[in-house]
Amino acid sequence: MSLRFFVFTIFPDFFECFKNFGIVNKAIKLGKVQIQTINLRDFTEDKHRTVDDVVYGGGPGMLLKPEPIFKAYDYIKTVSKNPYVIITEPWGRKFDQNFAKELSQKEDIVIICGRYEGVDERVKTIVDEEVSIGDFILSGGEPAATVIMDSTIRLLPDVLSEKESLTVDSFSDGLLGYPNYTRPPEFRGMKVPEVLMSGNHKLIALWRRFQQLKKTYEKRPDLLEKANLSVEDKKMLNYIYKGKDFEAYLKGEKID
Numbered sequence: 001m002s003l004r005f006f007v008f009t010i011f012p013d014f015f016e017c018f019k020n021f022g023i024v025n026k027a028i029k030l031g032k033v034q035i036q037t038i039n040l041r042d043f044t045e046d047k048h049r050t051v052d053d054v055v056y057g058g059g060p061g062m063l064l065k066p067e068p069i070f071k072a073y074d075y076i077k078t079v080s081k082n083p084y085v086i087i088t089e090p091w092g093r094k095f096d097q098n099f100a101k102e103l104s105q106k107e108d109i110v111i112i113c114g115r116y117e118g119v120d121e122r123v124k125t126i127v128d129e130e131v132s133i134g135d136f137i138l139s140g141g142e143p144a145a146t147v148i149m150d151s152t153i154r155l156l157p158d159v160l161s162e163k164e165s166l167t168v169d170s171f172s173d174g175l176l177g178y179p180n181y182t183r184p185p186e187f188r189g190m191k192v193p194e195v196l197m198s199g200n201h202k203l204i205a206l207w208r209r210f211q212q213l214k215k216t217y218e219k220r221p222d223l224l225e226k227a228n229l230s231v232e233d234k235k236m237l238n239y240i241y242k243g244k245d246f247e248a249y250l251k252g253e254k255i256d
């Protein structure tokens with residue numbers, strides 16, 4: 001079974017590059033996901049294929065008209081029994097890893113991409129959820145749709161080759177990821193931490209956990225409040241709060 005995205009947009013070409021590279025392209029080729037762009041202009045009836053109109057009551061800009069969106073939705077209902085409909089909106093529910101996990105469990109998802117000043121409010125009657133990718137204004141919902149689809153597709157079973165890479169990603173267990181290094185072992189005087197070249201997997205796992213906790217404490221302390229922390233994690237955090245390094249924790253240095 002694969003996840004199907006139906007993206008309502010007035011710029012279908014925007015998604016061609018997105019579909020042709022990396023993990024998303026791999027997932028499409030593996031049959032794990034389908035991304036179908038629905039050109040709203042195909043659901044217009046006038047000769048200019050008009051998708052927008054002026055705002056009632058006055059004011060700047062244009063709005064996406066309801067008719068093409070409703071007609072496109074009627075079409076989707078003929079190919080999907082129960083599509084989950086989201087619309088990109090700056091005031092919507094903030095997109096995050098949990099949201100991506102929820103979407104990765106769905107079968108069919110419609111993403112309505114707003115443009116101009118947005119969409120006619122009546123469109124909201126067919127929408128299950130409004131989604132924001134952050135507190136800033138984009139010119140249209142298309143970049144947000146790619147963000148939403150990319151992070152959801154990564155979570156589909158068997159899309160990433162190493163299952164590992166899912167569990168070490170930031171946010172996968174409520175913490176940020178640990179720092180990584182590749183060859184050479186020394187570059188411009190900067191050395192790879194010796195522990196990573198020690199071959200001692202238990203020690204490496206401890207070091208990585210310590211670094212995850214440290215990074216999360218330094219960059220996103222709010223995440224620690226909700227994270228599922230073990231007794232050992234809390235012990236490491238006590239060292240981190242006191243500004244002590246991994247070696248101090250390992251030696252069991254006394255801290256008050």
Ligand SMILES: C[S@@+](CC[C@H](N)C(=O)[O-])C[C@H]1O[C@@H](n2cnc3c(N)ncnc32)[C@H](O)[C@@H]1O
Nearest residue numbers: 088089090114117118132133137138140141144
């Ligand atoms: C220029 S914006 C419209 C802004 C809107 N008039 C307002 O007052 O917030 C055009 C479209 O971009 C999309 N958009 C803008 N910012 C977004 C965000 N942070 N997250 C998700 N979608 C966004 C929405 O679909 C929106 O309808």
